[in-house]
Amino acid sequence: MLRNKLAALLIPLLTGLLACEQAFARLYDDVMASGYIRMGVYKDFPPYSFMRDGEPAGVDVEIAQRVAKAFDLELQLHWITPDENLEDDLRNNVWKGHYLDKDEENPLAMKHLADVMLRVPYDKAYAYKQDSLGYLINEQVVMKAPYQQERWQVAYDSKKLEAVRTVAVFQYEPIGVEVDSVPAFYFTSAMGGRMRNMTHHYASPRLAFEAMQQGKVAAVMAMQSEIDWLLGQAGSAQYRLAENGFPTMGKQTWDIGIAIRQTDRQLGYAVEEVLDRMIRDGEMAELFAAYGLRYTKPEFYQVMAEGSAAN
Structure with missing residues (x-):
């Protein structure tokens, strides 16, 4: 009797689990x-x-x-x-x-x-x-x-920076990054934290790029394809690609x-x-x-x- 009661309880449960899997x-x-x-x-x-x-x-x-x-x-x-x-x-x-x-x-x-x-x-x-x-x-x-x-890429405002030969420039010039991203962690911790105060956080690379267009930051870092897209949408030679790498960053591609x-x-x-x-x-x-x-x-x-x- 108990076995039959258990079977009656288990069969619908097992059937439901199978249906869930399927x-x-x-x-x-x-x-x-x-x-x-x-x-x-x-x-x-x-x-x-x-x-x-x-x-x-x-x-x-x-x-x-x-x-x-x-x-x-x-x-x-x-x-x-x-x-x-x-x-x-x-x-x-x-x-x-x-x-x-x-x-x-x-x-x-x-x-x-x-x-x-x-x-x-x-x-x-x-x-x-x-x-x-x-x-x-x-x-x-x-x-x-x-x-x-994919890889990381920096774009910069040529009216604010002549070039970006090293990330050390961001000890003195502000850069925009997406909040809670690898670039955000990098620029707030690399070089003993000396770039932390110049790192501005935004909800997305697009908003960081808009901040650069508004003169609030001198550069932006995001994934290469995102930067390529944003530069294309901006359609201005004022904003350029940096050619530098990122020392101590670890995996960059x-x-x-x-x-x-x-x-x-x-x-x-x-x-x-x-x-x-x-x-x-x-x-x-x-x-x-x-x-x-x-x-x-x-x-x-x-x-x-x-x-x-x-x-």
């Missing part, structure tokens, strides 16, 4: 059979993914469009609002979902998850990062298929790739083939150039090119 774990065959693919891109993140004249735009949006077209699928964009860190973004948008994003018909299931997430830093050390007990922090996701190399659920590597391989073709035939570089951005191939392709040149 609700958000769309495997390769499910994606192809559904007629659409859901690609995750960051919200309000020009020049990568943003709305322009009421339509989605940006290099990542166009990459998503090309992936969907290669599979003859409809594209559904999954707009990602960034959380506190990348681990949260991966959990909320790739493998688990946010606890507030429920499906009304199945309260145990998450309503929306991306089949593929774009603009994920591709770093093996991070991918295999362990917690204090030795468990993989990102064991539920696979990060792969690097399609771009990194690859950008995709993330998929650990259970669906097949979809990841398929997307990787599309991105690889785009890189090799020059389509990726052309896409970036159309937005006025410089394009750098990921490290893997650079190493291959160097090897071919050596032979």
Whole structure:
């Protein structure tokens, strides 16, 4: 009798859990059979993914469009609002979902998850990062298929600075950075903190750039593509690219790739083939150039090119 009562309680629970798993774990065959693919891109993140004249735009949006077209699928964009860190973004948008994003018909299931997430830093050390007990922090996701190399870049106002040959100039001239970013940490801590008082914090690189246009700061630091985009939008030779590096900063270039659920590597391989073709035939570089951005191939392709040149 007790066994029957336990079974009666457990069966609905197990059924609900299975439905929950099936609700958000769309495997390769499910994606192809559904007629659409859901690609995750960051919200309000020009020049990568943003709305322009009421339509989605940006290099990542166009990459998503090309992936969907290669599979003859409809594209559904999954707009990602960034959380506190990348681990949260991966959990909320790739493998688990946010606890507030429920499906009304199945309260145990998450309503929306991306089949593929774009603009994920591709770093093996991070991918295999362990917690204090030795468990993989990102064991539920696979990060792969690097399609771009990104780096930090400074732009400056030539009416305020003749050149930026060294970051030491920002002991005396103000620079704008995005709050809680790597540049923010760098300029408030490097050189014994001597640039801290000249570091001005803004909610976004765009607002920092606007502050430079208003004469409030002499320079701005952000990611290379963001700076390229902002310079292009400004359309003035007054604002220029600095050519200096950033001593003691650590990693100054990194690859950008995709993330998929650990259970669906097949979809990841398929997307990787599309991105690889785009890189090799020059389509990726052309896409970036159309937005006025410089394009750098990921490290893997650079190493291959160097090897071919050596032979």
